[in-house]
Amino acid sequence: MILPVPLFANAAEIDRPAAMMQVGPNPSQRQESPLPIPRRRTIIENAPAKGAPAERQGNLPSERLGACLAKAQLDPAAGLAAARDWLAQAKSPDERVRARQCVGMVLSQQGDFAGAESEFASAIAGLDATQAASQQGLLAMAGNAALAGGNAAKAVDWLDRARALGPQGDNLALAAIEVDRGRALVVLGRMEDAVKALGEAHRLAPNEPTGWLLSATLYRRMGELELAQRDIEMAASLDPRDPAIGLEAGVIAVLSGRDEAARKSWQSVIATAPQGDEAKTAKGYLEQLGPAPTSAARPQG
Numbered sequence: 001m002i003l004p005v006p007l008f009a010n011a012a013e014i015d016r017p018a019a020m021m022q023v024g025p026n027p028s029q030r031q032e033s034p035l036p037i038p039r040r041r042t043i044i045e046n047a048p049a050k051g052a053p054a055e056r057q058g059n060l061p062s063e064r065l066g067a068c069l070a071k072a073q074l075d076p077a078a079g080l081a082a083a084r085d086w087l088a089q090a091k092s093p094d095e096r097v098r099a100r101q102c103v104g105m106v107l108s109q110q111g112d113f114a115g116a117e118s119e120f121a122s123a124i125a126g127l128d129a130t131q132a133a134s135q136q137g138l139l140a141m142a143g144n145a146a147l148a149g150g151n152a153a154k155a156v157d158w159l160d161r162a163r164a165l166g167p168q169g170d171n172l173a174l175a176a177i178e179v180d181r182g183r184a185l186v187v188l189g190r191m192e193d194a195v196k197a198l199g200e201a202h203r204l205a206p207n208e209p210t211g212w213l214l215s216a217t218l219y220r221r222m223g224e225l226e227l228a229q230r231d232i233e234m235a236a237s238l239d240p241r242d243p244a245i246g247l248e249a250g251v252i253a254v255l256s257g258r259d260e261a262a263r264k265s266w267q268s269v270i271a272t273a274p275q276g277d278e279a280k281t282a283k284g285y286l287e288q289l290g291p292a293p294t295s296a297a298r299p300q301g
Contacts, residue, residue: 061098068102072109080106097126097134104141113149117142133168140177147180152187159184175205182214194218209238213245220252228252243269243278250285263292 068086072079083106087099104119120142127135143158159181167174178201185194195218201211212235219228232252235245250265266282266289273279 061092061094064095065098065102068099069105072102072106076106076110080110093126097123097138100126101138101141104145108141108145108148113145117145117149117154120145132165136162136165136168136173136177139165140173140180143177143180143184147184147187152184155184156181156188171204172208175201175208175211178204179211179214182218186218191218191222207238209235209242209245212238213242213248216252217248220248220255225252225256229256241272243273243276243282246272247278247282247285250282254285254289259289260292263289 064086068079068083071082080103083099083102087096087103090096090099100119100123104116104123107113107119108116120138124135124138124142127138139158139162143155143162146152146158147155159177162177163174163181178197182194182197182201185191185197195215198211198215198218201208202215205211212231216228216231216235219225219231229252232245232249235242236249239245246265246269250262250269253259253265254262263286266286269276269282270279
């Protein structure tokens with residue numbers, strides 16, 4: 001297996017245009033965000049509780065949406081068929097909106113991001129101005145689908161519309177929108193705007209480690225290593241066992257000339273999640289870093 005070349009292996013990598021970098025394999029040639037997506041939310045928020053029979057969830061559109069998504073989790077093909085059947089039979093505008101939401105979410109999980117974006121767009125069009133909370137959620141979903149499908153400019157459009165609706169219950173949703181805006185803005189090469197978006201995410205949800213990880217990664221790629229170190233330390237304090245945070249902490253450390261700190265970070269990734277993709281990458285980084293100096297070696301300053 002060929003491991004990805006670590007970014008620290010070539011200092012020029014830091015100066016490459018952000019839109020040139022990708023995360024992971026990209027067989028479809030879609031342009032993906034260069035910022036990692038450590039724990040992207042795939043848990044279906046409206047799904048019924050584990051073990052709850054779908055037929056007991058009631059007949060309200062929101063309840064049926066939960067049952068629809070739960071079925072898709074168990075059998076994606078059957079869930080998609082059921083969602084489309086629900087859409088074909090829907091009688092009320094609210095039913096059609098929720099059915100389209102289910103179709104879109106299932107398509108997104110299956111990798112059909114263009115299809116998902118189209119369904120979310122149709123669902124949004126079915127809402128009126130009094131349904132701002134539902135609009136915001138669907139706009140964010142459309143933005144996610146556009147970004148995953150390689151259209152960062154369209155993603156920013158969707159996410160800007162979601163952001164303009166303001167708080168709709170709590171700050172976490174708005175913070176997630178800002179995080180996604182940051183990722184899309186990086187793809188577009190709008191680094192300073194991305195910094196502002198992630199800064200707003202920190203203000204809205206200061207205890208969410210994902211935003212701090214992303215801003216650390218962004219600062220590192222901008223060559224701002226002190227700011228990157230500050231933010232990765234914050235991320236690690238909030239979630240010390242996240243292997244993505246440990247992996248990034250090691251890259252920042254080695255670029256800062258702290259090889260031993262990098263080695264410890266990557267070793268902790270392997271110890272924490274030995275079967276994960278981050279552990280495989282950490283092993284490759286350690287191989288390129290080389291063995292630890294002997295006790296007789298001159299310590300680093």
